[in-house]
Amino acid sequence: xxxxxxxxxxxxxxxxxxxxxxxxxxxxxxxxxxxxxxxxxxxxxxxxxxxxxxxxxxxxxxxxxxxxxxxxxxxxxxxxxxxxxxxxxxxxxxxxxxxxxxxxxxxxxxxxxxxxxxxxxxxxxxxxxxxxxxxxxxxxxxxxxxxxxxxxxxxxxxxxxxxxxxxxxxxxxxxxxxxxxxxxxxxxxxxxxxxxxxxxxxxxxxxxxxxxxxxxxxxxxxxxxxxxxxxxxxxxxxxxxxxxxxxxxxxxxxxxxxxxxxxxxxxxxxxxxxxxxxxxxxxxxxxxxxxxxxxxxxxxxxxxxxxxxxxxxxxxxxxxxxxxxxxxxxxxxxxxxxxxxxxxxxxxxxxxxxxxxxxxxxxxxxxxxxxxxxxxxxxxxxxxxxx
Numbered sequence: 001x002x003x004x005x006x007x008x009x010x011x012x013x014x015x016x017x018x019x020x021x022x023x024x025x026x027x028x029x030x031x032x033x034x035x036x037x038x039x040x041x042x043x044x045x046x047x048x049x050x051x052x053x054x055x056x057x058x059x060x061x062x063x064x065x066x067x068x069x070x071x072x073x074x075x076x077x078x079x080x081x082x083x084x085x086x087x088x089x090x091x092x093x094x095x096x097x098x099x100x101x102x103x104x105x106x107x108x109x110x111x112x113x114x115x116x117x118x119x120x121x122x123x124x125x126x127x128x129x130x131x132x133x134x135x136x137x138x139x140x141x142x143x144x145x146x147x148x149x150x151x152x153x154x155x156x157x158x159x160x161x162x163x164x165x166x167x168x169x170x171x172x173x174x175x176x177x178x179x180x181x182x183x184x185x186x187x188x189x190x191x192x193x194x195x196x197x198x199x200x201x202x203x204x205x206x207x208x209x210x211x212x213x214x215x216x217x218x219x220x221x222x223x224x225x226x227x228x229x230x231x232x233x234x235x236x237x238x239x240x241x242x243x244x245x246x247x248x249x250x251x252x253x254x255x256x257x258x259x260x261x262x263x264x265x266x267x268x269x270x271x272x273x274x275x276x277x278x279x280x281x282x283x284x285x286x287x288x289x290x291x292x293x294x295x296x297x298x299x300x301x302x303x304x305x306x307x308x309x310x311x312x313x314x315x316x317x318x319x320x321x322x323x324x325x326x327x328x329x330x331x332x333x334x335x336x337x338x339x340x341x342x343x344x345x346x347x348x349x350x351x352x353x354x355x356x357x358x359x360x361x362x363x364x365x366x367x368x369x370x371x372x373x374x375x376x377x378x379x380x381x382x383x384x385x386x387x
Contacts, residue, residue, distance in 0.1 A: 007049065008046050010080065012080055015084055015091070016091045017091075018045075019072060019092040020091045020095060022036055022037065023094065023096050023272045024095040025271055025373050026068075027120075027123050027127060027270075028124065028127030028130070029127075029268070029340070030068040031131045031337050031340040031341060032131055033072075033272075034057060034067075034068050034134065035134030035135075036130065036373070037071060038053060038134045038137060038138060041053065047079060048078060050138060050140075051141055052078065053071075054138060054141060054330045054334075055317070056078070057071055057333050058329040058332075058333050059310075059326075059329075061332075062166070062169060062329060063309060064301060064302075065231075065275075065301055066274065068273065069089065069273045069302055074306055074310060075088055077310045078310070085303065085306065092272065093276070093295070095272055096270055096271055096272020097276050097279045099272075100266055100267070100270055100280050100291075101291045104266070104283035104284060107284075118384060120383065121348075122353075122354070122382045122386065123376060123380055123383060124344065124354075125345075125348045125349050126358070127348075128341055128361075129362040129365055130372045130375065130376075131340070131341040132362065133362075133365045134337075135334060135341065139334060142327075143331055143334065147176065148176065148327060148331040151175050151176055151328050152335040154175070155331065155336070156336075156338055159335060159336055165336055169332045172335075173328040174325070174328070175328055176331065177324040180320055219289060219290065222286060222293050222294055223293045223297040225248070226282070226298040227297040227298070229244070230300060230301040240275065240277065241264050244277070245257075255281065263284070275298050275299065278295055279291045279294060282294025282295065313326075345358075353386060357383075361375055361379065
């Protein structure tokens, strides 16, 4: 139904304003960001179809970097080409990076993080409700066959068992494409298209980033460290934590364990991309210049990978086997979102107050179609007064 709706054009100014808003109010991590983008661009503004959104989500999950930020960059690229790519990415990142920089300044000056537990305790149940609504909307398009539904269930099971998200998505894509690939083999048909450009670019980016190990201490070394991390990190903020600990605590000795944990916490409780943890670390290491350098370094690979892989998506859809694999990756991506929603729900809905916020948010979304941005604001106000 949604895919048959007339698709509207979007100016660069409209793209900038919407992503500035999302970068300012999108709390809750990648799953929540994606849910808000689905509401904003698919259902409210009709800028893209559900299928186009899901294809970008699947591709973002298969390349390194922050998945929700890469989906934002993909959407900008789809609507306005390379200008849209830059505007969407920058406008989604800048508000969060600015907020994190101010918090980092206060942290260095006063030696502690601001106390926001009450506000967060109310925002998180609302975020779970937003993700559940998005899963319902996306699932109708992404799980349109029994095979895709089964793949999603299997992918969710693998994720709950601790299998790497990348391996889960590869498994989902292979299972989805297997029947058609076997049929093509029997009939002598053509399988997957040959696409080698992306592999070469990724290998080149990783090689350039690895050269950073030979650079002296300073902004250049800081930039190259985060460039390397942005080019190789898959998965959640917990995976990012492991890379940051190895690079900045164990190897370079620029941070203490406490500073690293505080940096990750800031990335989690501020709106926008979780990768703005890099902004916080950059400020601690080298002040305002370090914050800028670290932010550019960690997000730059995402812009490059999206620019390279974006034009390949239509080509994948033209190949029956590749399209089937992409459908499987979409199903696996939705399963990963569902697992995140379940885990976030268990951690967030812990008493009668949070249960009331969750139930009220779900009713507001499903019954009254309240905009998720207003829901986040309302939950924050409730949390402020209750706690």
